[in-house]
Amino acid sequence: MLAVVTSPPEPTWSIAEIARDFGVTHRTVRHYEALGLVAPERRGTTRVYHRRDRIRMELVLRGRRLGFGLDEIKRIIDMYDDQPGEAGQLRYLLEQIARQRDQLCARRRDIDAAMAELDAVEARCRRDLERLATGDAGPPAGADAR
Numbered sequence: 770m771l772a773v774v775t776s777p778p779e780p781t782w783s784i785a786e787i788a789r790d791f792g793v794t795h796r797t798v799r800h801y802e803a804l805g806l807v808a809p810e811r812r813g814t815t816r817v818y819h820r821r822d823r824i825r826m827e828l829v830l831r832g833r834r835l836g837f838g839l840d841e842i843k844r845i846i847d848m849y850d851d852q853p854g855e856a857g858q859l860r861y862l863l864e865q866i867a868r869q870r871d872q873l874c875a876r877r878r879d880i881d882a883a884m885a886e887l888d889a890v891e892a893r894c895r896r897d898l899e900r901l902a903t904g905d906a907g908p909p910a911g912a913d914a915r
Contacts, residue, residue, distance in 0.1 A: 782818040784809070791826050801829060806843055836869050 788795050801807050802816070807825050809816040825846055832842035845865065848858035 779819060784816045787818050787826060791830060804839055804843060841865060
């Protein structure tokens with residue numbers, strides 16, 4: 770007699786479990802569904818999330834942490850299933866990483882410039898306060914630079 774071997778059922782998750790596991794709100798999960806980023810099975814009014822949805826949630830949240838927009842994330846994730854497939858997806862992702870890195874470097878330069886300006890203004894303010902505390906009636910430090 771042959772024994773029938775059945776594999777255990779694939780694990781599934783509810784929207785509450787997905788939201789909790791990923792630290793997002795139910796509304797966020799529903800928003801990602803509306804955008805087509807995840808596609809849970811529907812059983813009546815209940816959403817049933819499968820392993821594929823969990824993987825896609827991980828990729829979406831990683832993309833968000835890296836600064837990608839949801840449209841860009843969707844395009845990257847969807848490329849895996851479409852032509853040119855995984856290789857095309859990876860090439861496109863490398864292009865987007867380079868673009869994002871360039872944008873972040875530009876923002877870093879802007880922040881560094883703003884920090885240097887704040888340092889200069891702070892130094893002038895401290896010199897002016899020191900001058901006022903010592904009763905020096907001379908012009909404020911850097912008066913010609915204002």
